[in-house]
Amino acid sequence: xxxxxxxxxxxxxxxxxxxxxxxxxxxxxxxxxxxxxxxxxxxxxxxxxxxxxxxxxxxxxxxxxxxxxxxxxxxxxxxxxxxxxxxxxxxxx
Amino acid sequence: xxxxxxxxxxxxxxxxxxxxxxxxxxxxxxxxxxxxxxxxxxxxxxxxxxxxxxxxxxxxxxxxxxxxxxxxxxxxxxxxxxxxxxxxxxxxxxxxxxxxxxxxxxxxxxxxxxxxxxxxxxxxxxxxxxxxxxxxxxxxxxxxxxxxxxxxxxxxxxxxxxxxxxxxxxxxxxxxxxxxxxxxxxx
Numbered sequence: 566x567x568x569x570x571x572x573x574x575x576x577x578x579x580x581x582x583x584x585x586x587x588x589x590x591x592x593x594x595x596x597x598x599x600x601x602x603x604x605x606x607x608x609x610x611x612x613x614x615x616x617x618x619x620x621x622x623x624x625x626x627x628x629x630x631x632x633x634x635x636x637x638x639x640x641x642x643x644x645x646x647x648x649x650x651x652x653x654x655x656x657x658x
Numbered sequence: 659x660x661x662x663x664x665x666x667x668x669x670x671x672x673x674x675x676x677x678x679x680x681x682x683x684x685x686x687x688x689x690x691x692x693x694x695x696x697x698x699x700x701x702x703x704x705x706x707x708x709x710x711x712x713x714x715x716x717x718x719x720x721x722x723x724x725x726x727x728x729x730x731x732x733x734x735x736x737x738x739x740x741x742x743x744x745x746x747x748x749x750x751x752x753x754x755x756x757x758x759x760x761x762x763x764x765x766x767x768x769x770x771x772x773x774x775x776x777x778x779x780x781x782x783x784x785x786x787x788x789x790x791x792x793x794x795x796x797x798x799x800x801x802x803x804x805x806x807x808x809x810x811x812x813x814x815x816x817x818x819x820x821x822x823x824x825x826x827x828x829x830x831x832x833x834x835x836x837x838x839x840x841x842x843x844x845x
Contacts, residue, residue: 601683616701
């Protein structure tokens with residue numbers, strides 16, 4: 566073969582980077598989205614439950630005032646997965 | 659992708675506002691063959707079962723496997739707990755039927771403990787002579803709904819030995835998620 570033989574195939578490895586996202590809840594607390602265990606509604610608010618450390622039963626709940634409803638929770642779940650924002654304002658998704 | 663299991667609130671889990679459970683937080687799934695259910699832990703409870711699913715009788719192991727497959731391989735962002743598995747019927751209906759031990763004729767009514775909003779029911783009252791009355795419909799109230807049997811033209815045998823059987827199903831599903839039998843006395 567002319568021209569120096571076979572050319573080694575080129576592989577482009579793009580390591581998919583998982584974006585760390587944070588949910589901004591009441592009082593300005595930023596909750597890492599990966600720690601969210603449950604999204605629920607309480608009256609007119611959203612309640613976010615977080616398991617900090619399952620071994621020691623570390624559980625916290627955070628409130629997002631004025632945002633609630635099944636459809637809203639689904640939007641919030643979508644934002645947790647696909648938002649381009651590093652900090653997601655949980656009251657406005 | 660962080661996947662969520664969608665379960666509506668209220669005793670039935672069939673209608674109403676939703677709650678989303680993050681599937682990556684599941685810590686354990688155990689089989690409850692006594693109640694035809696699987697128990698899942700890991701959504702923020704203090705090391706207690708966070709939610710239970712009613713499953714097809716004797717299909718607890720298959721149901722648990724389907725849930726695991728959904729956790730690992732599911733493609734959807736939000737998974738509806740009522741629709742993703744043929745063996746998982748929906749959130750477990752745990753409340754017991756609380757008919758009074760004595761049920762009076764004329765307008766025979768009996769109460770169910772807890773609400774099953776959105777769930778359908780089919781109830782049969784059978785007296786000691788095997789005469790029956792039926793009632794069916796959809797639970798629509800948040801408080802304990804009453805069963806009401808129309809005894810017009812019926813002749814029932816008074817006394818002990820009567821039963822009320824209530825079969826409860828989730829909307830758009832044919833399987834009975836909970837069947838409750840209570841012994842009653844007709845007076």
